[in-house]
Amino acid sequence: xxxxxxxxxxxxxxxxxxxxxxxxxxxxMFAKSVLRMGVPVAVRNIFPSNIQGLPTWFEVRVTGExxxxxxxxxxxxxxxxxxxxxxxxxxIEPGGYLFYDSTKPMPASKFREDITxxxxxxxxxxxAAYTVARERQLFKNIIYVGALAALLGxxxxxxxxxxxxxxxxxxxxxxxxVDALHMGRDWVRDNMAPLGLQVRRADAVGDRIFIEGNxxxxxxxxxxxxxxxxxxxxxxxxxLAEAFTSYCQELRxxxxxxxANFAIVQAEDxxxxxxxxIGAGWNGARAFTATSGPGVSLMTEFIGLSxxxxxxxxxxxVQRGGPSTGMxxxxxxxxxxxxxxxxxxxxxxxxxxxxxxxxxxTFGALAFDLADRLQTTVFVMLDLDMGMNExxxxxxxWDDSRRIDRxxxxxxxxxxxxxxxxxxxDVDGDGIPYRTYPGVHPTxxxxxxxxxxxxxxxxxxxxxxxxxxxxxxxxxxxxxAKSIVPAPELRPASGPTRDGVIYYGSTGPAMHEAxxxxxxxxxxxxxxxxxxxxxxxxxxxxxxxHDRIFVVEQNRDAQLRTLLMAENGGDPDRLVxxxxxxxxxxxxxFIVSSISSLMDATQPPGSRPLREAAE
Amino acid sequence: MTYIAKPKLxxxxxxPNGLGYLRRDYEGSVSTLCAGCGHDSISAAIIQAAYExxxxxxxxxxxxxxxxxxxxxxxxxxxxxGFNTVHGRMPSVLTGANLANRELIYLGVxxxxxxxxxxxxxFAHAIRRGVNMTYIVxxxxxxxxxxxxxxxxxxxxSKSKKGVVNHDAAIDMVSLALQLGASxxxxxxxxxKAQLVPLIKxxxxxxxxxxxxxxxxxxxxxxxxxxxxxxxxxREHNEAVNRLDVIADRKxxxxxxxxxxxVSVTQHDGSVLSLHKLADHYDPTDRIAAMAYLxxxxxxxxxxxxxLYVDPEPGDLHGALGTTDRPLNSLSDAELVPGQAALDxxxxxxx
Numbered sequence: 001x002x003x004x005x006x007x008x009x010x011x012x013x014x015x016x017x018x019x020x021x022x023x024x025x026x027x028x029m030f031a032k033s034v035l036r037m038g039v040p041v042a043v044r045n046i047f048p049s050n051i052q053g054l055p056t057w058f059e060v061r062v063t064g065e066x067x068x069x070x071x072x073x074x075x076x077x078x079x080x081x082x083x084x085x086x087x088x089x090x091x092i093e094p095g096g097y098l099f100y101d102s103t104k105p106m107p108a109s110k111f112r113e114d115i116t117x118x119x120x121x122x123x124x125x126x127x128a129a130y131t132v133a134r135e136r137q138l139f140k141n142i143i144y145v146g147a148l149a150a151l152l153g154x155x156x157x158x159x160x161x162x163x164x165x166x167x168x169x170x171x172x173x174x175x176x177x178v179d180a181l182h183m184g185r186d187w188v189r190d191n192m193a194p195l196g197l198q199v200r201r202a203d204a205v206g207d208r209i210f211i212e213g214n215x216x217x218x219x220x221x222x223x224x225x226x227x228x229x230x231x232x233x234x235x236x237x238x239x240l241a242e243a244f245t246s247y248c249q250e251l252r253x254x255x256x257x258x259x260a261n262f263a264i265v266q267a268e269d270x271x272x273x274x275x276x277x278i279g280a281g282w283n284g285a286r287a288f289t290a291t292s293g294p295g296v297s298l299m300t301e302f303i304g305l306s307x308x309x310x311x312x313x314x315x316x317x318v319q320r321g322g323p324s325t326g327m328x329x330x331x332x333x334x335x336x337x338x339x340x341x342x343x344x345x346x347x348x349x350x351x352x353x354x355x356x357x358x359x360x361x362t363f364g365a366l367a368f369d370l371a372d373r374l375q376t377t378v379f380v381m382l383d384l385d386m387g388m389n390e391x392x393x394x395x396x397x398w399d400d401s402r403r404i405d406r407x408x409x410x411x412x413x414x415x416x417x418x419x420x421x422x423x424x425x426d427v428d429g430d431g432i433p434y435r436t437y438p439g440v441h442p443t444x445x446x447x448x449x450x451x452x453x454x455x456x457x458x459x460x461x462x463x464x465x466x467x468x469x470x471x472x473x474x475x476x477x478x479x480x481a482k483s484i485v486p487a488p489e490l491r492p493a494s495g496p497t498r499d500g501v502i503y504y505g506s507t508g509p510a511m512h513e514a515x516x517x518x519x520x521x522x523x524x525x526x527x528x529x530x531x532x533x534x535x536x537x538x539x540x541x542x543x544x545x546h547d548r549i550f551v552v553e554q555n556r557d558a559q560l561r562t563l564l565m566a567e568n569g570g571d572p573d574r575l576v577x578x579x580x581x582x583x584x585x586x587x588x589x590f591i592v593s594s595i596s597s598l599m600d601a602t603q604p605p606g607s608r609p610l611r612e613a614a615e
Numbered sequence: 616m617t618y619i620a621k622p623k624l625x626x627x628x629x630x631p632n633g634l635g636y637l638r639r640d641y642e643g644s645v646s647t648l649c650a651g652c653g654h655d656s657i658s659a660a661i662i663q664a665a666y667e668x669x670x671x672x673x674x675x676x677x678x679x680x681x682x683x684x685x686x687x688x689x690x691x692x693x694x695x696x697g698f699n700t701v702h703g704r705m706p707s708v709l710t711g712a713n714l715a716n717r718e719l720i721y722l723g724v725x726x727x728x729x730x731x732x733x734x735x736x737x738f739a740h741a742i743r744r745g746v747n748m749t750y751i752v753x754x755x756x757x758x759x760x761x762x763x764x765x766x767x768x769x770x771x772x773s774k775s776k777k778g779v780v781n782h783d784a785a786i787d788m789v790s791l792a793l794q795l796g797a798s799x800x801x802x803x804x805x806x807x808k809a810q811l812v813p814l815i816k817x818x819x820x821x822x823x824x825x826x827x828x829x830x831x832x833x834x835x836x837x838x839x840x841x842x843x844x845x846x847x848x849x850r851e852h853n854e855a856v857n858r859l860d861v862i863a864d865r866k867x868x869x870x871x872x873x874x875x876x877x878v879s880v881t882q883h884d885g886s887v888l889s890l891h892k893l894a895d896h897y898d899p900t901d902r903i904a905a906m907a908y909l910x911x912x913x914x915x916x917x918x919x920x921x922x923l924y925v926d927p928e929p930g931d932l933h934g935a936l937g938t939t940d941r942p943l944n945s946l947s948d949a950e951l952v953p954g955q956a957a958l959d960x961x962x963x964x965x966x
Contacts, residue, residue: 035966209965219961225951227943228714230707251953259939261950263714265932268740272707275700275737279711282698283676283719284944287711301701395962398955404948437944438696438712439719442673448689450699460689 002114005095006196009039009064009204011075013148013197016088018081020052026141027058028390029162030148035210035392036158038202040066042509044389044585049235049328055084064204068356068392069510072587076197078144085110097195099148101140118192120147125183139180146184153198156185209395213386214290216357217316218243219396220364221288222251225404226314228287229264230276232295235328236384237318240290241266270295274302274313281312282449284409284437286368288314293322293335296342303377304343305451307474310424310433312371312407315339316364316380318387321583330583331384333505334555339379340533340563346471350481351379351533355508356386358393359531363486372407374481375435383554385585386506408434415444423447424470425456431476478534485532488539491515497524500546501578501595504530504560506585507552513588514595521592523599525550530560535568543570550595552578554586633669641665641672643693647686653805653831654684654753658691660808661722661751664815665692668861670720676712677722680705680734683760684726684753684831692722703734706741706750710932713746716942717933720819721748728758731767731786738788742795742824747931749818749825752788753805755833756844763836774841787913789923792826793906798929799825800905802920804849805832813859814922820861820886823929830918854912856921857899858891880927890922899925 005011013030017023024045031043039062046057061071076097079088092098094114100106102119111117122143126136149156160178167173218240221229231241241264248262267273273289280287291299296317306313319335321327339351350370352363363380371378408428410421415436421444424433433456436445447458453470455461491512493499503511508529518525528542543549543564551561558577564570578594580586629637641662646655665672672694679685681702688697700708709723723741730738730752741750756773758764763776767786774780792800799821803811811829818825830849832838838845843852857878880888880900890899898904905924912919939946 207962207966209962211965223952225948227946227951228711230711251957252951254939254950257939258937260937261939261943261946263933263936263938263943265710265714265744265936267707268736271704272710272737272740275704275707276711276714278700279678279698279708279713280715280943281711282708283712283715285715285942287715302704305701396958398952398958400954402952404951436696437716438676439674439716442671443694446673446694446696448697448699451701452699 002095004097004116004196005075005093007075008198008200009062009202011062011197012071012073013060013062013076013078014074014088014091015058015060015078016081016084017056017058018083019047019050019054019056021141022138023056023080023141024058026145027060029159029166030145031060032162032210033149033154033158034060034062034199035205036162037155037199038205039064039199040068040204040392042068042070042391044070044385046584047329055081062199064202066204067509067513067588069513070585070587072589076195078148080144097197099144099151116195118151118195120144120184120187122147125187129180129183139176142177142180143184146181147188148184149181150185150188151192151195153194153200155201156181205392207395208392210390210392211357212239212388212390213354213357213360213382214240214318214388215243216360216393216396217364217380217382217387219247220361221314221368222247223361223398224286224365224368226286226288226368227262228277228280228285229262229289230267230273230287231289232267232270232273232291234270234292234295236320236388237290237292237295237316239388240316240318270298271302274299274315277313278302278306278311281306281371282438286312286314286372288316288368290316290318292318292320293338294325296335296339300343303349304345304347306377307343307347307349308345308451309449310375310435311449312375313377314367314371314380315377316382319381319383327583329384331506331585332554332581332583333381333383333507334559334581335381336555336559337562339381348478348534349377349379350374350485351381352486353381353504353531353533354386355505355529355531356393357391358396360386361396366486369405370481370485373405373432373484374477375407375432376477381505383506408432410434410436410445412440415441421445422456423458424454424473426473426476430480431473431478432480482534482536485534485536487536488531488542489529490538490542491527491529493524493526494519495524497526498547499524499599500526500528500542500549501552502528502530502542502549502560502564503552505554507554510586510588510591511552514591517588517592518595521596523596525595533563535564539564540568543568546574548574548576550576550578550598552586552591554580556581632666634671636666636672638662638666640694641692643688643690646690648683649835651834652683653755653833654687655690656805656808657751657753657811657829657831658687660811660815661691663808663812664819667812668816668819670819674718675720675722677724678705678709678712679724680726680729682726682729682758684724685729687753688724703729703732704737705729706734706737706746709748710741710744710746713748713932714938715944717747717938718942721746722819723748723750725750725752727752727754727756727766727768727788731788735767735786739791739795742792742797742826745796745798745824745929745931745935747823747933749815749821749827751815751827751829753831754788754828754844755831755837756842757833757837759833759836770843773843774839776836776839787909788826789828790906790909792828793902793909793924796824797826797924798823798926800924801826801922802828802830802918804830804853804920806846806850807853807920810855810858810920813861816861817859817882817886817888817922817925820882820884821925821929822883823926823931849918852916852918854894854917854919856892856894856897856919856923858893859922860889862887862889880925882925882927883929888922888925893921899923900927902926
């Protein structure tokens with residue numbers, strides 16, 4: 001007989017529900033109550049592409065040490081969905097706990113011997129207290145939250161406070177919810193003892209905030225000065241445009257006139273969305289769209305126009321499982337190559353790779369400065385995991401002395417003073433020409449924008465040398481981009497090593513946890529978190545100073561590794577792909593086991609004796 | 616498209632307009648279209664309209680898609696910013712540009728392939744969204760640049776230059792525009808400058824989505840017997856419902872028509888459209904009647920031209936969105952970036 005698991009502030013609870021049953025807000029309240037007790041949580045919503053009736057799961061990792069990646073494994077299953085009962089029960093770790101509604105008796109064969117079964121007659125409690133069907137369903141969720149609080153040592157006052165905040169001013173609703181909460185708590189108190197898994201008040205959350213990446217990116221777009229948003233609904237990006245909308249309504253309505261200092265259009269498709277963004281960018285407004293892989297596929301012709309005609313645009317790509325419709329409600333990092341080289345002909349585009357909602361905000365704002373500075377499309381690559389799950393992140397900060405960088409725009413005064421204007425003329429040697437906003441001057445600065453080849457003064461030309469000069473200048477501009485996009489972040493190992501690991505995006509939290517585990521195992525790995533494409537010189541240095549580099553990604557084809565090889569001459573023999581692409585977020589357990597087994601099995605290719613650290 | 620600029624020389628006796636600009640100041644590069652192309656006549660009509668309206672040339676933004684017609688913005692209003700976008704997608708680019716700066720005048724130029732085939736969706740949605748623009752389709756019923764394929768506006772039964780008969784139904788863009796809520800709908804003919812110039816002037820002054828379907832024969836690929844978009848065919852079947860004069864401000868209208876044959880429509884900006892009725896009982900402010908009349912005449916094989924519908928008090932997209940009166944591209948940092956104080960509040964709500 002396996003002993004029941006025993007842990008304080010370090011376990012995983014998974015809720016199995018039917019979607020559309022109202023469980024999401026109850027589950028979210030459970031997670032937030034742990035946070036309010038000063039204990040970090042990492043939550044993940046696992047949901048189907050469906051509105052009502054299909055299985056949905058909500059995973060809460062209670063993590064006193066603050067590991068924000070998914071851990072893997074389930075210590076306690078709250079099994080509220082008969083459809084998925086068997087697989088849910090099977091997923092519980094040996095010694096773990098099964099919480100279920102014991103109103104209807106279940107045959108013994110439906111349980112496991114190596115787990116602790118906790119039956120609470122939720123339906124019976126509900127039916128005794130409520131008569132309306134919808135009430136029975138909704139309050140059942142609150143009742144199980146009350147029961148779980150009693151079982152896991154969560155302070156009931158904390159949940160009561162959350163209810164009071166959620167239903168502020170609606171006293172009857174607050175009371176009804178608190179009553180339901182107490183029903184669950186009371187039943188457990190009268191019939192059971194607390195479990196081996198316990199939440200204990202701590203001070204490990206600090207002033208961090210709990211927010212979805214999409215919401216953070218939408219707020220970032222407000223701070224980045226975006227005024228035009230054109231979008232088309234697509235999972236998992238929809239909540240980004242919706243967040244931008246609600247933040248604009250809160251922060252961008254002119255107090256005197258009551259009019260909007262923004263324009264948001266839900267377009268007829270993704271092609272029109274990016275068309276509007278490009279029209280607005282051409283005309284000097286900061287504009288963006290939010291989409292996912294299928295949308296980027298549709299936008300590619302326009303993205304090429306933005307590249308070649310040099311028009312600023314920002315695209316938030318909240319990546320989901322591809323290809324085609326793929327797994328629309330699962331996470332992946334599989335749009336990297338598609339975005340980097342989107343469109344026909346020789347094209348490439350800068351990408352920002354945020355790790356968490358904090359960077360979704362900062363990169364979300366920065367993208368607009370970069371797009372104006374580089375006069376091209378800039379991608380911000382989120383994914384479903386960080387985009388649609390609330391993550392714990394540092395509070396947002398803004399430097400009030402920061403000014404919007406609109407890049408090289410020639411003004412009416414400069415034109416009037418007779419300054420030479422060539423729309424595609426490289427006057428500074430950085431590949432970035434000057435532009436003018438339409439309507440700036442009656443006789444100077446006007447030009448014809450086109451996706452066809454033209455000379456530095458924007459006049460049509462199919463002359464080979466003129467074309468070559470222009471596309472070479474675009475390469476110079478891409479070189480310039482390397483020095484102004486966010487630099488990678490290095491986490492050196494505790495001592496010198498020729499082994500390294502490269503990672504990016506939502507892999508961050510799981511990787512940081514894995515790096516701690518590697519150190520404990522005595523494995524040294526220098527870690528480089530790439531934050532943008534094109535790759536800056538720090539990436540070249542890292543490639544040159546390691547004999548073996550594990551490149552950890554959440555896609556099948558090792559897309560970042562391909563970019564490292566294609567753009568920076570990375571040696572394929574030294575770049576070892578570590579790939580997780582089943583649609584669930586990557587875990588520290590996966591990273592550690594994959595890399596450890598490779599390190600145990602092989603010597604690094606071309607390994608040389610260690611030299612002391614360069615400094 | 617061309618890089619040949621027109622010589623700046625002009626006749627000293629040419630009259631400047633109210634802003635002091637000559638007609639020449641509204642011209643562009645030398646056209647590279649075929650000699651006799653209807654599109655060049657439309658470019659000339661646009662130049663004439665802008666000149667007569669005293670428009671500051673740089674305050675017009677001209678946008679187009681891809682195709683023969685979409686090349687033409689290079690050939691007029693040379694001091695305006697122009698944007699030759701991608702095939703069939705000019706309406707979305709124009710919409711975005713308009714959102715960025717509502718103070719410019721937006722002129723979209725497109726063709727029947729660009730707007731009725733690949734771009735039908737974007738055409739429809741820009742119209743139904745109420746974008747304040749003048750949208751001219753230079754309609755020749757044929758793909759010129761790729762040498763003579765039928766377009767979606769080719770009439771069923773019409774014959775291509777190679778003798779192929781079109782078996783697909785034609786899309787009538789005027790009927791579509793009426794149905795989708797365009798607040799100014801006209802049809803004209805590139806060969807009738809007297810009719811076309813006032814229509815373009817009225818459209819440019821119209822503060823809502825204004826659509827002009829302009830039949831514009833393709834001399835190279837669609838001007839033969841059996842075509843329904845040739846000069847001869849259009850001249851023979853043209854049924855103009857009215858003749859238009861545009862009076863920029865509220866000045867008395869000089870009526871030299873028979874009493875009872877003139878209607879006046881005052882647009883929101885004060886410009887007066889004085890319409891001389893050629894068809895009895897035709898009321899250009901009655902959208903439903905206009906649709907019915909068009910359908911009747913079309914069935915009789917006639918091409919109805921003139922100002923077919925105008926709503927003197929149209930709304931537009933900015934009105935629907937409640938956007939600020941100032942151009943969005945001119946807002947200051949202080950108006951755009953809420954700062955740390957607002958972030959502190961937001962942070963506090965996320966714990």
